[in-house]
Amino acid sequence: MIPDSHVDLVTGASFAHVATIGPDGEPQSTPVWIDGDATTVRFSQTTSRQKYENVQREPRLAMSMVDMDNPYRYLEIRGRVVDISDDADNAFIDALAKKYLGEDSYPYHQPGDKRVVVTVEPEHTTTMG
């Protein structure tokens, strides 16, 4: 689904800016870490953040990411949240910390944080560059 030419923006350490719909129908945008492949994109979310509420109310979302080494190369993905699961033992956020920071565990945990893995199925992509 995601073109071979731009799938590195998902598998690599790009920041994805995730657009969701807030409680009053307004757009919201937040940068997140992602992982995935040509058919699935996943990001981590604490259950206390509004984006977590947003995607349960409205599973459609979009995300865009630019190549940090060539910002005129970008990918937009539109799709929908198909699964939200507990991040057991923080395995997923720790894997993202390894990918993005080179650290074995996520260093920014806050007391009481509960994390989930949000899985997105791409339905439409736009690319440039």
Added chain:
Amino acid sequence: MIPDSHVDLVTGASFAHVATIGPDGEPQSTPVWIDGDATTVRFSQTTSRQKYENVQREPRLAMSMVDMDNPYRYLEIRGRVVDISDDADNAFIDALAKKYLGEDSYPYHQPGDKRVVVTVEPEHTTTMG
């Protein structure tokens, strides 16, 4: 409105990922060049792009941008489109080309492109870092 600590993400050459609402109510996300100050953010748009239709139908939007030199520093702006004006003589897109590319005029014009300047009034901001 935009905190002093993060206004450089508007005045500088960061990419803003703009979240709008598409024709079927779905979120869309696109990276754009911006300019502005603590109270106003502007971006350029061709009238043929869907985002142009989107912001006329639903003037609320969000944009997020990360500091390219420190991606854990970011700014999210939620606000609304308060003006859409012709970019007479392409003065605004050329100024953006100067800011982002160091070039005197925008090098990617396509035949028939008609450009507007979209002005956003921030209503709420979130920062990290």
